Amino acid sequence: MSQCADILIIGGGLSGAMLAVQLLRLPGQRKILIIEPRAELGRGEAYSAVELGHTLNGNAARMSVDPDNPDDLTQWLTEHIAAGGWPQSSEQQVPVCELFPPRGLFGVYVQQRLAEAREVGEQYGSTVEHICAEVIDLQTEAESVQVTLNDGQHIRGAYAVLATGMFPAARTPQKESSGLNAAALDPWAVAAMRQLDPLSTVLIIGSGLTMVDAVVSLEQAGHRGPIEVFSRHGLLPHVRRQPPAWVDFLAEDHSIRSPRQLLRELRRHCRDAIAQGIDWQAPLDTVRVHIARLWSQATDVQRRQFVRHVRPWWESHHHRSPPLSAQLVERLLGEGRLRIHAASFKGLEPCAEGGVHIRIRRRGEAETRVVQGAALINSSGIEYDWRRVARPLPQQLLARGLVQPGPLALGIAAAIDGAVLDENGQVANRLFAMGPPLRGMWWESTAVTDVALQAKALAARLGSEQG
Structure with a gap:
């Protein structure tokens, strides 16, 4: 038994759901299949939590899934709370934009945005279907990609996207x-x-x-x-606080290129902020939008030095x-x-x-x-090295040489547009990746805003190919 689709999305957590949303919003008719073993889309590992105490580590103003509307989650929460949802929100005693919603509730938000995108897609003749199964193997061909599911079914698509999300240790x-x-x-x-x-x-x-x-x-x-x-x-x-705005010093000074230069300048700005009675988190928060550029232009030696000597402090201050x-x-x-x-x-x-x-x-x-x-x-965090992950798909992709480890063995290697690189460094024509698998390419490739931006760019790329 086999099915055919225009686009196969492997993984139905935040990454897969957001890619589907962006594809459904594009003009044109396409059939999208999301292959995800969980019963629900849009949750993945991060947003399947059911306890109210497990909240996002970013406030609503930082967690929009719409790259064109940074207030999208704030607006959704305002309506949700007004309708009687999440009565416990009053305990935080802050404006809606500063609320830290439960992860399970954030999953509801993602699901609603996906449902709305389905309605938009129907107007163009596009559909999305959830295949509740696990992909255990994948093969690329000249004109398509074929995946094998754990129930023995084979599915073929013109393109496939690895939206596998995170692998919690x-x-x-x-x-x-x-x-x-x-x-x-x-x-x-x-x-x-x-x-x-x-x-x-x-x-x-x-x-x-x-x-x-x-x-x-x-x-x-x-x-x-x-x-x-x-x-x-x-x-x-x-602890995450809500500091005032700070000058975007990286936008003003393009001579800062290496991790060492960044840390030296960041420390200087943090000292200046403290001297002015301003929270040191203010300068730090300006760095996020530049992380991908700084990481991608750093040398392997610089990246290795950062991971070995700076990473623990970066994680504790930034995450x-x-x-x-x-x-x-x-x-x-x-x-x-x-x-x-x-x-x-x-x-x-x-x-x-x-x-x-x-x-x-x-x-x-x-x-x-x-x-x-x-x-x-x-509680040792996330496993980003696919060589260590004993799941069928990562192991098969590596064994077939269809992917190679990313820089510093973080995730997998890919071109700027998300097209994966095989073991010989050749750019795939029909196999792409987004989100956490691209950790080695962009360093921060797991946050909601990062994933949302990648989803929009990759959807445009795939849409142009089909057009």
Whole structure:
């Protein structure tokens, strides 16, 4: 059994849904198939959360899925709240544009925008259909792309787009596994955490935003015991605030090209802001729109230096925590229930008496030690290296040489327009990628605004090919 389509979108989370929205809005008749194993489109890993405490880490004004209307989410939320939705929004006591919505609610917003785009597409004769399955293999041909699904079905399309989204380390099987995931609780599994002794000790690997989510999950599960967090640098995400506007110094000075130059100039502006009594986050927030350009023009040596020496501090300062979650973390730190340790995870240890034992090495120490807890949570973030992801499609694409690892093995390599590069560096004619798989190309390729811009550009590219 086989189907044919004009465009196959592999992955139906935010990336796939936003690409479909942009394609449906274009004049012309086209058949679009979105292949996504989840029952719902538009949610993916990030927006399938059901707990109200798991919120976006950006406020509404920063999270529009419409690149032509930065106030789109703010406008949608205003109408949604006025109609009686999300009554808990009043607890944040801020204007709608400064609200941090629950991730599950953001998924509803994405789904509604997709439903509206379907109606627009119908006027042009375009359709979009959800195939609830997983793509396990892909082959390119001269005039088409054929994918194989986990149910044995084959689907052919004139073009295919890898919109596979993120691979959270906590939920992604890896080729070389330490056994961590098998022994760990899902950071978002509140129901599973309710089975723990409320006063027991919980161990967490990683101290980024996933850890913040895990702490929220534990709180909502009624956990009241100690939480021990281990990460190599022991850095916590800063809280996201709403600083005033700052001069876009990167737009004014095009001599800043390397990561080192950027950091030197950024520090200077942050010092100037603090001296003026202005939040240091103001200068930092001007950098986002320039990240792709700066990263793409940097040399491999410069990129490697950035990842090795700067990345932990960049992540903690740039990828900030929503205020309510940050308040919880701050409170638990103050109570002494939550402790952050600069230490590397070295593996699991046998444990006959129940619970879990892990071996860690504290920063600055040569010897390792064993730490015991009742439960373990893997909050080590996102796995961007496709060579380590033990899922059928990434492994098949790499094995066939249809893709190659991106810069620094982050995602996969592609041309500027998203056309993927094969193992020989040849640009594909019919296979494209967008969103998190292009992390190595643009560094920040996961945020909503980045994905929305990519979706619009790629839709225009595919639309022109079909035209």
